[in-house]
Amino acid sequence: MNLSVTDHLFTLAIIMFFAGACFGLLFCKKHRAANTLSNLFCMAGSAMGTISVVFHLLKGGGPVTVLNSVPGIPNFSLQLKYDNLSAYFLLVLFILTFAVSLYSIGYISHYYGKRNVGIFNFLYCTFILSMMMVMLAGNLLTFFIAWELMSVVSYFLVVFEHERSENVKAGTVYIIMTHLGAALIMIAFMIMNVLTGETSIIGNGAFFTALPEAAKNACFLLLLVGFGTKAGIIPFHIWLPKAHPAASSNISALMSGFMIKTAIYGIVRFIICGFGGIKTWWGMTILILGIVAAVLGVAYALMEHNIKRLLAFHSIENIGIIFIGLGMGMIAYSKEYYPIAAVAIAAALFHTLNHALFKGGLFLGAGAIQYATHTRDIEQLGGLIKKMPVTAVFVLCFSLAISAIVPFNGFVSEWLTYQSIFAFIPKGSLCINMISIIAAAALAFAGALAAVCFVKLFGISFLGLPRSEHAGEAKEVPPTMLGGMGILAALCLVAGLFPKIILNLLDKVLIETAALKIYPNLSGGTVPVFSGLTVSGNKMSMIAILAVILALIAATVPAVRIIGGKADSRKYGTWDCGFVEINERMQYTATGFSKPIRIVFRILFRPSRTLAVKGEHPKYYPDKMEYKVGTVSVFEKYFYDVIIRGLHRFSQRVKLSVQTGSIHMYLSYILVTVLALMLYSRLF
Amino acid sequence: MIYIILQLIIIIGLAPLMNGIIRKIKAISQKRKGASVFQMYYDISKLMRKDMVVSDTASWIYTAAPYVVFGSTVAAALLVPVCATEGWLNSAFMGGDALVFLYTLALGRFFLMLAGLDTGSTFGGMGSSREGLISSLLEPSMLIGLFTLGLASGSLSISRMMAESTAKAVPVLNPAYIVIFIVMIIVLLAETCRIPVDDPATHLELTMVHEAMILEYSGRQLALMELAASVKQLIIMTLIVNMFFPITFALPAGAAGVALAILLYAARVMLLSVLIGIVEVCTVKLRFFSVPNLAAIAFILALFGFVNYFVLGR
Incomplete structure (x- = not known):
């Protein structure tokens, strides 16, 4: 050694x-x-x-x-x-x-x-x-x-x-x-x-190739559900x-x-x-689970106003995106399109890193907000960008990254996933293609909804006026906390701008573990780290995008100046329709912000609202009004509660019929058992 | 390089004209004389010279947003060649990758929605919230549409898709293309806040989407926002005319060819804006919560287009 x-x-x-x-x-x-x-x-x-x-x-x-x-x-x-x-x-x-x-x-x-x-x-x-x-x-x-x-x-x-x-x-x-x-x-x-x-699992080659087919399938399902529970895939x-x-x-x-x-x-x-061999239906299962997790994860996230619950649901979404990549890779692998499989699995593993960077960062950001304001409820926040300017910049970076917006890292891994789906479609059967295109659509939908969700998170908590005293008195967090977030934010940008650094490492991983090479399909050479990515003729270079956008912005500023000349800007209150001055309670709330989506997808959320008017003559002179909006967790109500109730009923029945507490019954059980055992040893 | 500069000039230069044409069509339908088709140019140049009023609640996001929105929209414009000739197609930024196109637009939209929330006004939040719903409902349809067109050309690059369309005689008669064409029209109407989805002419808080988000803006910031919106409209129109109604005959070489191509392009997008004007005149604005139905139609059609591509031939 x-x-x-x-x-x-x-x-x-x-x-x-x-x-x-x-x-x-x-x-x-x-x-x-x-x-x-x-x-x-x-x-x-x-x-x-x-x-x-x-x-x-x-x-x-x-x-x-x-x-x-x-x-x-x-x-x-x-x-x-x-x-x-x-x-x-x-x-x-x-x-x-x-x-x-x-x-x-x-x-x-x-x-x-x-x-x-x-x-x-x-x-x-x-x-x-x-x-x-x-x-x-x-x-x-x-x-x-x-x-x-x-x-x-x-x-x-x-x-x-x-x-x-x-x-x-x-x-x-x-x-x-x-x-x-x-x-x-x-x-x-x-x-x-x-x-x-x-027993070994790390070493050269596959260890469990000798398993019979049926056992492989059984193990696949067991491992999928077992690991899926840890990953948080729906349900x-x-x-x-x-x-x-x-x-x-x-x-x-x-x-x-x-x-x-x-x-x-x-x-x-x-x-x-x-x-040592993948079946197509394994890939299909993982792909479908990925689609469900990606779309439902982000949909549930939109309904949350507790920052950390919201982020937790986004983890489900991102695991879904990783699963889409893995599933696509497995399907391509089983059909022996190895270069496509390599790109898809690399995309999934790349997203694993990306998610660690931006979601880790977002949770740290949520911690910073809680540290400064003592609340996790978005509805209590607002205007933090003025109180915590540095945290705001970092959280904005993470929000852009998780919404897969250029030029951050989330886009690179989603781009690779899209490319692998696109490359596989001409080769697949119609059935696989339908699921693949729905996976691509789901990815687009999840990305767009994630953007809405993070506009909500950032917009409601950092912009506007503070909605509570705590938010109004917030102070910037200590430098060590900013440092932690800053490292992750910088890495989000670096991994986005120089994806080849990560892809070079991933290439080594895939060659060793699955004998897959990323680069045959990802032309453009391995050496220059900052050259763009090219998958089956499609080119993408984050640096170029960033440069072009920055150049355009840089050109717009003087251009506007030249066309318009010097112009003054005056500070004045937000337009209040000519009534009393605008206050923080007139702002849009997070609940209101996500309401259109709640209504459109009501079948998913089962929203409820109750309006209780209290007072002596509630109809004419209400003293107090209570308005509650809620959504139902469909899976808990229609899946877990049913199982739990069933188990409960079963154990009740056992208690009444078998475990009665009567000593005579127990003695007879012993007798029957002994007899049965004697009979068994006699006969066999 | 010359093509990129030409592209920038044409897209930014022509974009306000489209709004003018659409407004003119609406005016004619109402038996009004209407404003000149160049009205938006006057508006923008006037706004550029005006002083600004900035909300005291607003942060740097509000100030940066017009530039980010404009910059990213114009960057997206560089991905969509205005003419499907060799030179234009080859000089498209990054080969005109369709995904980069979608996500660059998403950058602008993200900042636009944030800007709506930044001033603490109810209208801004309302607009952002609605824009979020509409855009996310239409994103999958647009993606499937572009994927299907991409499959026909074997690449997700917008230039290659346009080249493929040019190679086909009348692409819009192709079973996959005709369905995607309808999808793209719906996307165009929704993304640019046109009538069945949003009424750009109104400032009634119950209906506005785009106007609500930029309600607080004034002066040159407003000018940039308005210009960015019209540029976005023109890029999607460019996509449609070059994908579904390409110039199929050979153009003369040299400067004359380029000039002719530009003229033909301008003529086609103007015709398309006339068509949009007519659609605006003939349809009523949908209830906001009927927009998902429209989006569902677009999605189903996009899936049909995708299946058509495999079943009925390419």
Whole structure:
């Protein structure tokens, strides 16, 4: 085993995170010291980790073993390894943790003296370590242990502010859902292990090719639902919009930015690479799930006024977009159009990084808003752009990026997804084509609705007049928090302007894991990082777009000046129709903003409104009016509630007929069981 | 390079004329004399010279928005060649990628909607909210339309699509094209706030969409916003005339050919604006909540067009 310097650096990174966890616990009583030290260690670890995985990706040269411990217990070994696929996901994780840790130094200060910051930092570092371990797991057992560890630690972080009952409820839903998923994954792992005798998952080639066809299909479905629950695809998404508002914002950023991506990693690792052969219907299933998640995710997001719930629903949308890319890639792969498959899967993985950058950033932005105004309700905000100008710029960048608007990174990955769909259509059958074109339409629709949603988020919370005292008295957040957001915003722009940096890394990932090359279809050469992208004759270069737009704006300013001459601008109140001066309550609200969409898609939202007039003679002299608007969570009401009610009824029936509490009945059960067993041993 | 400059001059120069023609048609239908077809040029040059009143609630978004909206709309205009001749098509910005076109327009729309919310006025929010619904409902139809045209030409580049149309004798008679043509007309009417969707002539708060978003603007900022809107209208018209009614005969080489091509282009877009004027005269404005029906029709037609392309031939 020959380890190079960068591999040692990786080990050092792991030690750094451990040190962060330990210092958190050691300085349990000194909140500032615990928080600062622990986060500094995390930043150091992330920086080292980033360097080492980038070098690994550039250098290549097969999987690297970090730890291989085989204790005397049969079938039990812990293996930590990383290949290019793991390295890419680790890169995403490290970039995110670096920014989030920097942000946390300032952000956690509102916990000082109120909560046990040491424990929080310990959990934070452990959470990062557990996510790393999922990426590093070299065999099924290690993967499952890491997966469980990640779920449990994140549960603790979700319920960290446990005195609020809704947080505890959210945590319960989360832990139940995630364990249902984990159970399915475990069944799949058992099938895979028993039928092939194979345990390794990282190495050369596919490990589970020996599985019979039926078992492969079963494992696909089990893994899809199992990982899908973690990813938050509809209809297994109900934990996401509950868990995110409960967790603090830096944790939400990690959970949404990376933890749900571990499911994408799982799907790529096991389904695309592991089985050594993909069926078309697998791709179709994933594609359809992606379409549903993309459209419904953003549609539900539009109805939310709690920033973090809104962002949680956008995570569902973005997972949908990733699924569309993966599904398209799998369909193309199964039909043996490898270059198209490479572009589609690369688009999905690229979007994974992009989503980590902008969604991580948006959650940090939501945290900054909450830090400054103590509220997460958009309806209480307004006018923050004047109070928090830097945060506003960053949140605007993230909003543009997530809406896939040029020149940010969201557009590049969606462009690649569109291109792969377009390239595949002439080759597919009519049935696949219909779904593909609907996927493209869904992508366009989701993008447009996301833009509306982020106009709402940014417009209502940052523009206009403050809608509450808190918003009026907001102050800019500390520089460390701005730094964390700034890093992510800058990376959003860099990844958008120089997509080839990422695509070069992805090329290495795909060559190693699936023997796919991106570049045959993505002509234009690998070397110049800033040259444009070209897929089957379609060209795109973000730098050129940005340059042209900036040049046009730069030309317009003097041109207008020359044509119009000097003109004065006068400050005056907003037009108030000649009545009393305009106040903050006359502004458009977030509810009003999304109302047209609520009405048009009422079948989806089932909106309700009640107007209660109170007073002695409510009809003529109302004292008080209450107006409530609500939407129904269709999936909870018509899917989960039905199941829960059914289970409840079943257990009631069992209680009445089987478990009656009568000792005689129990004795007779024992008798019957003993008789049956005797009979069984006699006969067989 | 020369083509890019020509393109800029033609698009920005001709755009206000289209509004003038449409208004003239409406005036004639009402037995009025109406304003001159060049009225919008006078309006813009007057607005450019006027002082501005800026709301004291507004932030830098409000000030930047007119420039971003105008810049991104004109950048999108560079992606749509006005004439389908070799030189024009080759000099289209980035080969005229259809997706870049859509998302560059989206940048302008994003800032336009933000500007509506920036002043804290109810009208602005109302306009932004409506614009958001209309644009997002029509985005899928437009995308499927462009995808179908792209499949026929084997590329998502708008120039290649135009070249393919020119190669076909009468593309609009092609089963896929004729359906997409109707889709594009609906998109044109909705994106440019024309009558079945929005009435550009009214300032009644119950109906306005685009006008509501730019209600607070004055002076040169308003001029830029208005000009950007008319440029956007002209680009979609350019798409339609060059995709569905291309010049199929050979043009003479050299400067004469270019001049002839420009003249023919101007004639075709003017005819199209006459057509839009007639549509505006003949239809009534839909209730806002009937617009989704129109969008649904557009979507279904776009899907039909897509299927037609495979079933009935290319």
